[in-house]
Amino acid sequence: MWYGQDPHYALRFTHYDMSSDPQIQEIKDKLDLVELISEYVTLNRSGNYFKARCPFHQEKTPSFMVSPDRDRWHCFGCSEGGDGFTFLQKIEGLDFPEALSALAQRTGVVLKKRSPQDKKQADALQRVYNCLFDAASVYQIILRDADGAQEARAYVESRGVNKDTQAAFMVGFAPEKWDVLYQTLSKRGYDVSDLLKAGLVIKSDRGGFYDRFRDRIMFPIFDHHGRVVGFTGRMLHNTQKGGKYVNTPQTPVFDKSRLLYGLDRAAQSIRKAGKAIIVEGQMDVIASHQAGIENTVASSGTALGEAQLKLLKRYATKLKMAFDTDEAGQKAARRGIELALSLGFEVFVIELKGDDGKDPDDCISKSVEVWKQRVDEAIPFVQWAINMAVTNFDIASARGKKQAADDVMGLIVKIPSVIEQDHWMRSLSSRLSIALDVLRSEYGNKVAVKASRQTQKTEKRSSAKKNPFVLLLALFVRLDLDKALLDEFDEQFYPQALHPLVKFVKTGYTDDTTIEISNVLLMRVELAYPSFSTEQLHDEFSDVREYCSKQLLQRRIASIAHHIRDAEARGDNDRVAQLLEVYTSLREKSGA
Ligand SMILES: [Zn+2]
Missing domain, CATH: 3.40.1360.10 (Dna Topoisomerase Vi A Subunit; Chain: A, domain 2)
Structure with missing residues (x-):
């Protein structure tokens, strides 16, 4: 494999699910892909395309492209790509049925052909969301209007929360009774199994049910879609058992690790x-x-x-x-x-x-x-940590200095940017009066390892991004060139991983998958040469082709040098002489 080429690069083109389900098609037709994606990333128009910094990998220059005409997105940095479904799945961590139902809802398409089991599961989940929302409303109305809630109202007001804010965040009150919510929601037709699943009621030892939250100011917790998924209840009176705060336990819809309040x-x-x-x-x-x-x-x-x-x-x-x-x-x-x-x-x-x-x-x-x-x-965290270390440790002593340096360097090595690392190491060096060289040699390994990993990653990315062979094929498709031009190069010209792609370009566009590949290639050209004229693109094609030939030559020279070393090691002098001849002629050809 050459120059860190991602072997899956070409194969990933074929990952799209070109489902023929008419409902999926209907959703695709109604879905505004640009609108969907711009809820997550800032898209900038560039000709017929939109560009952005990829949300799926870290990058400084945009290689993430959206084509509204082709209904496709693709990142030329990390090779991810697809349609609205794959985008939503990836960015929200959803599986296909979840993305399907989200996009169906978004586009107003009523899904008919779900399997009975899927439907049952989705309905069950929806009931949990519904009863959580209803619970929030019940608590909210109690806080706002109920006779027994004066004290709770006084408390919320004393905390400075005005009526509008109470309404916006659905702040509520769970009274000091055993089953107010259980009774109310049961009357509204919820099954006790839904209430248990939502974490709203608890089964008692004697087989009855009672409310989890009692005598508490209730703060509904919303997910980032704005759905109520759980509650935090703050105790109103200090007398009762249980902690100052009680939270909804882990439920099918409440996963604390994925939530940010507000x-x-x-x-x-x-x-x-x-x-x-x-x-x-x-x-x-x-x-x-x-x-x-x-x-x-x-x-x-x-x-x-x-x-x-x-x-x-x-x-x-x-x-x-x-x-x-x-x-x-x-x-x-x-x-x-x-x-x-x-x-x-x-x-x-x-x-x-x-x-x-x-x-x-x-x-x-x-x-x-x-x-x-x-x-x-607000000051940068590392700056703050240096200030703290200088105060917390006796930096006049050798030991204290070492402790302070350990403490801060533990953070600095976590920073992915080598430039930022360097910046903070200089700052630490001057605050602790430790020579920068000494800091580097003491922690150099950790910093270096981190740094080289970072560089490697960047290199790999830019090589995939600037992969000249893919660009060559992309320009070929874009300019609709005569395939005789491609025959000038034998198959060995291209990296192994690109052979399927070469084959496709040579045979043309026949079905959904190949149309898909050509779409991605066209986006590739647009990314590399935004708003170039066709004439300019022809020039680029010649340049890239020349560049690729040089690359090929370099590869052959390197490979022969390798064989020469092998032959020398074996003492096979005839072979060495033979290879040297080829080597010299290739070197001449390459102009080196
Ligand atoms: Zn990417």
């Missing part, structure tokens, strides 16, 4: 601002939104996990985090921050000072302006 309302402003503010508690989110700072979400008390970060990555690459900066809070936050750094996020720390308040909610209730200022002043 994201359904924050997504658009996060995208607009290019950054997300991450706070700890639900009240912090609610207060922040009420104060007009809407790009705020909460991780709900846990360290940020990979699924949550990947969700955020769709909208922004800068995170401003307000976490408890005491030692325990820092420790809890650190794992998530390391993960964020390693995923290429820029992470900043929002620091509350002196009498700003104990958390964002507290700070906002004192002064929105102070909170905004603290958000603006």
Whole structure:
């Protein structure tokens, strides 16, 4: 295999499911692919295409393309591609039936031909969503109107949550009774099995059922589609058993590791601002939104996990985090921050000072302006960690210096960019009065390994992106050239992995799959040469062909040099002489 060529490159063209299901076709016809994709990435028009930075791999220059005419997207950096279904599946982590049902709903197509089992499963899930939403409404109405809820209302008001915000976040109240919700929802026709599945009721030892949440202020938790998937209940009176907060347990629709509180309302402003503010508690989110700072979400008390970060990555690459900066809070936050750094996020720390308040909610209730200022002043996390290390360790001592360096270098090695690593190592070197060379030699291995892995990745990507042989074939298809031109090269001219593609280009377009391949090739040309005239493209074809020939020659020279070394090692002098002759003539041909 040559120059890190991805052997699956050509084969991936054939992955599309060209299903002939008329309902799928109907959805495809009605679906606006550009509209769907632009909910996740910022698309820029480029001729008949749209371009973006790929949401599926990290890249600086856009190689992700969408063709509305062909109803296709394709990334020339990571070779992912497909239609609206594959896009949604990949970006939302859905399986095909889930994507089908999401897009059916989006396009208003009523699915008829689902298998009875699929339908049963989908209906069951829908009932769980329905009863969670109904539960949220019941709690909301109780908080707003019920006679027994004065104290709860007073509490919510004392926390500064106004009526509009209460309505927007569906804040509610579960009274101190055993089965208010169970009775209400049963009367609305929900089966107790649905209520159990939704995590709303609990089966008692004596076989009866009772409400999970009692005497609690209820905060519904929405997924990023805005569906109620669970609740956090905060106790109203300190007397009762159970923790200050009770959450919905893991259910078929409630998976804490994939949720960010407030994201359904924050997504658009996060995208607009290019950054997300991450706070700890639900009240912090609610207060922040009420104060007009809407790009705020909460991780709900846990360290940020990979699924949550990947969700955020769709909208922004800068995170401003307000976490408890005491030692325990820092420790809890650190794992998530390391993960964020390693995923290429820029992470900043929002620091509350002196009498700003104990958390964002507290700070906002004192002064929105102070909170905004603290958000603006947020400093890079590594900077903050250096400051902390200098304070926490006795850096006048050799041991303290070593501990401080270990602490911060543990973060720096997580950063994927070598340039950023270098920047922070310089900063650390001057703060700790350790020579940069010494830091490099002490931690060099870790930094270097990380760095070389990064470079390798980048190289592999750009070689796939700039793969001249694919480009040559793409130009061939785009210009609809005479296939005699291709016959000038024998099959060995092309990398092995491209042989199926060459064969296709030579035989032409016959069915859905091959039309698909030509579509991808056409997008490839558009990416490389946006708005080139046909004449210019012909020139490019000649250039690329020449470049490919040179590549071929170089490969042959390298291969012969290899055989010469082998023959020498065996002491086969005749063979060496023979090969040297070929070698010399090839070198001459190549002009070297
Ligand atoms: Zn990609």
